[in-house]
Amino acid sequence: MANYWFVSVPTSGSKQNTWQNLKGKLKEAAEVTLYTVPEFKIGTLDALVLISDELAKYDASFESSANKLADMLRNVSKDPNAGIDKSLVINDRPVDQYIKTFEWNSMKYRTDKSLQEIADILNQEVISIDNFMKSKMTNYSQVKSTLQSMQRKDTGNLAVKNLAGLVKKEYFVLGSEYLTTLLVAVPKNSAKDWQSKYESLTQMVVPRSSQKIAEDDDYGLWTVTLFKRVADEFSNKCREEKFIVRDFEYDENILALQKKDLAEVAATEKEQQQALSRLAKTNFSEVFQAWMHLKVLRVFVESVLRYGLPPDFAAMCIMPRPKMEKKTKEVLNENFGSLGGARGRIDNRSNSYDALEAEYEHLFDKNYYPYVFFEIGWDPSKR
Structure with missing residues (x-):
């Protein structure tokens, strides 16, 4: 499982300095990439709060859509035990490389539109793909079921199986x-x-x-x-x-027709399977791109809500190395724990704070971080 964390913190001097400073402190624990976040049209504070909740719902929906497409690709594969990680690419790039080198597609998602308009465009795109792929999968499943039903007649023992291929x-x-x-x-x-x-x-x-x-x-x-x-x-x-x-x-005409029908259904199933595989790969790329743009949109909105105006924060993608997640979070909390007020100070406590945290833990969101934090955990080979 590869974990990608999208983190933003207020800048110290400049975005580059903030990134380089954190990158140096995490050099043994994680890879750190600086993202360029566009200057979106901000609107009112009320609008930001409303869209923050909306983006959270879209995030879960987009993740589900990406997972369904990965599952679909595995299910239509003729070798379901084979890993599909190499089949899932974003604009001809592996998922890992796409996330690390992400750039906002301003041609497709214009930044002169409002945050709500961009979010709506992203959501409608994913909904459209979901509906289209659901229809294609339904059609393929019907053909596959028909083929399996016809093939089942050729299985079993001589008391039940189709005898057409055995008699002369x-x-x-x-x-x-x-x-x-x-x-x-x-x-x-x-x-x-x-x-x-x-x-x-x-x-x-x-x-x-x-x-x-x-x-x-x-x-x-x-x-x-x-x-x-x-x-x-x-x-x-x-x-x-x-x-x-x-x-x-025994009827030669009926036997010939059965053989022809089976061949035609088998050919149709193969054709639809190949088409569905191509569509799943293509639309996975589209959905994952939409998901990544949504993540960046969430980072922007939450950073403005948390750090204020004008927007002045460094947005980064952090990929902890295997078994280094805890160490990475420790470094982040050591450097940015104070951003969270009382909770941040408790997160950076000495042992003497254990009792205090235990007493007031029910007041805190367990997914709360002192800094803006979102993540993608992605392991397509096991989906």
Whole structure:
């Protein structure tokens, strides 16, 4: 699991100085990248508070959409056990590289619009992709279900499976006004019983007409020729003996049509699977870009609300190295804990503050940080 933290703090001298200072302190614990955040149109304080709540809801929705597209790509993959991390790219860049080198797309999301307009554009884009992909996935699932249903008929033992691929024309008496050939699934341990009994189960059974034409682990498939008028009675007698008369009539036209239908459905399923895979990759890129732009928008709004006007903060992407998350947060709290007032001071406490925090912990949001903090935890290979 790769964790990407989006942090902003008031500048000390300049954004570059603030970034370089923190980068130096975290050089062993994390990578730190400075983001360039556009100068958005701020509007009123009330509008900022309202959009802050709205952006939080959009954030969760965008994350869900990105996850669904990653899951969709895995589900339509012909090798579901293969990792999909290499398939998920943003503008031909791996997710990791895109996040670290993120730049605001001012051509697509114009910064001369209000914060609300930008947020609405992002949200409508993701909703549209969600609806489109849901429709495509529904269509594909229907075709896949039809194919699986058709293929299931070719599985199982000889008592239940489709017999079309096992029989030949020469096994049957065809075109006779009086005679018919039946196919009977006989348990393997009852083969001798069948051979000794089938001729006498009813009258009008053609002697020595039975031959075994297929066998699996459970059953042998036998033919038997008899007069049509006793076919129902013969089937009933077979049922009493635990012999299973298969409902099968040899018809070359029907067999050819079944084979054609299966081939057509299989081709349609493959075509839709490939198309859906391409669409999932393309739209994952679009949704993830929207998600990243939303994160930056949240960083801006929360920074203005927390640090005031004019906007003067350094926005950074921090990627802790494996097992260094705790160390990274310790460094952040040591340097910026005072931004959070009482909570910040408690976060930077000595052991003597443990009792104080325990007493007042219920007053604090457990996800609160003294500085602006958002994150993306992303591990597409396990999604």
